[in-house]
Amino acid sequence: MAQELRYDNQTVVVTGAGGGLGKQYALFFASRGANVVVNDLGGSFKGEGAGTKAADVVVDEIKAAGGKAVADYNSVEQGDKIIETAIKNFGRIDVLLNNAGILRDVSFKNMKDQDWDLIQTVHVKGAYKCARAAWPHFRKQKYGRIINTASAAGLFGSFGQCNYSAAKLAQVGFTETLAKEGRKYNILCNVVAPIAASRMTATVMPPEVLEVLKPEWVIPLVAVLVHSSNANTTGTIFECGGGHMAQLRWERAKGALLKANESLTPGAILKKWSDVNDFSECEHPDGVADMMTKLEESMKMGDNDKGEEIRFDGKVAVI
Numbered sequence: 269m270a271q272e273l274r275y276d277n278q279t280v281v282v283t284g285a286g287g288g289l290g291k292q293y294a295l296f297f298a299s300r301g302a303n304v305v306v307n308d309l310g311g312s313f314k315g316e317g318a319g320t321k322a323a324d325v326v327v328d329e330i331k332a333a334g335g336k337a338v339a340d341y342n343s344v345e346q347g348d349k350i351i352e353t354a355i356k357n358f359g360r361i362d363v364l365l366n367n368a369g370i371l372r373d374v375s376f377k378n379m380k381d382q383d384w385d386l387i388q389t390v391h392v393k394g395a396y397k398c399a400r401a402a403w404p405h406f407r408k409q410k411y412g413r414i415i416n417t418a419s420a421a422g423l424f425g426s427f428g429q430c431n432y433s434a435a436k437l438a439q440v441g442f443t444e445t446l447a448k449e450g451r452k453y454n455i456l457c458n459v460v461a462p463i464a465a466s467r468m469t470a471t472v473m474p475p476e477v478l479e480v481l482k483p484e485w486v487i488p489l490v491a492v493l494v495h496s497s498n499a500n501t502t503g504t505i506f507e508c509g510g511g512h513m514a515q516l517r518w519e520r521a522k523g524a525l526l527k528a529n530e531s532l533t534p535g536a537i538l539k540k541w542s543d544v545n546d547f548s549e550c551e552h553p554d555g556v557a558d559m560m561t562k563l564e565e566s567m568k569m570g571d572n573d574k575g576e577e578i579r580f581d582g583k584v585a586v587i
C-alpha cells in the first residue's frame with residue numbers, strides 16, 4: 269500500500285491561516301495528523317482591521333473533519349504569543365510556516381512611510397518574531413522546520429511593489445542565515461515563492477488564470493520540505509504554483525580578476541567588462557568563502573592594464 273507523509277504528534281504553526289494559502293496549509297497538516305495553530309489577525313489584505321472569524325472558521329472546519337486545531341488571533345509582530353499558543357495547547361512546536369502577509373501597492377513616487385513600514389513590520393519583523401520564539405524549542409528538541417514565504421516580486425522586482433519586494437527578498441537572506449545556524453540542531457529552513465489564487469491575486473489576474481493556480485497545489489512541496497524525512501534540503505529557494513515547482517539559486521558570472529592596487533581604475537575594469545558579465549562560465553556560490561581565494565589570487569597578480577582609449581558603449585561613465 270502506498271504510504272502518505274504524516275505529521276502525527278507534531279505541532280504545526282501556520283501564520284495567516286485564515287484564508288488563501290495559509291488555510292490550505294492548515295487543513296492539509298491537520299488532515300495528516302498534526303496539531304495545528306491557526307493564526308490569523310483577520311484584517312483586510314491591506315493590513316487594516318482585525319477579527320476572530322477568519323481563524324475560527326478554519327479551526328471549525330478542521331475539528332469537523334476530526335482534526336486538532338486551535339485559533340490564535342495575534343498579529344505576527346507578536347510572534348512570541350503565537351508560539352506560546354502552540355506550547356500552551358499542544359506542549360510543543362515542530363513546524364513554523366511563516367505565511368501571513370499583506371500588500372500596500374503604490375508606485376515608488378507615491379510611497380508613504382506608513383506603506384513601507386507596515387509591509388516591513390508584517391513580513392520581515394513578523395517572520396523574525398515567530399522564528400525567534402520557536403528557535404529555543406527547536407534547538408532544545410534538536411528538531412525544527414521553518415518555511416518563509418518570498419515572492420516573485422522580491423526575486424525579480426514588480427512595478428508598484430517596492431515595499432513588498434524588499435520585504436520578500438529579505439526572506440531569502442533571513443532563511444539562508446537561519447539554515448546555516450540551525451543545521452547542527454536539525455533545524456531546516458527553506459523559502460517558497462508561491463503563486464496562487466487568493467484575495468491577494470484576485471484583482472490582478474484574470475479568472476481563467478486563477479482557475480489553474482489553486483493554493484492547494486503549493487501545499488505538497490511545503491509538505492515534503494517540512495517532513496522529518498527531509499534531512500538535507502535547507503537554505504533553499506523554491507518557486508511553486510499551478511503544478512510547477514523549481515529550485516532557484518544564485519549565479520555568478522565568470523567575472524574579472526584585477527590586481528587590487530592603484531592600477532585598478534575604471535578603465536582597467538572596462539577592459540574586462542565582458543568577463544564581468546559573462547555567464548557562459550558561471551558558478552553557483554552559496555557562501556563567501558570562495559571570495560577569499562579570489563582575493564589571494566588577485567594579490568599575486570601583476571599590475572592591471574589600465575588603458576587610455578576606452579571604447580565602451582555601456583551606461584557607466586568612464587572617469
Ligand code: NAI
Binds near residue numbers: 344464467
Ligand atoms: P491572503 O491574503 O489570502 O492570506 C494572507 C493571510 O494573512 C490573511 O488571512 C490575513 O488575514 C493574514 N494576515 C495578514 N496580516 C497578518 C498579521 N499581521 N498577523 C497575522 N495574520 C495576518 O494571501 P495569500 O495569497 O494566501 O498569501 C500568503 C502568503 O504568500 C503571503 O505572505 C504572500 O505575500 C505570499 N505570496 C502569495 C502569492 C500569491 O500568488 N497568492 C505570491 C507571492 C507571495
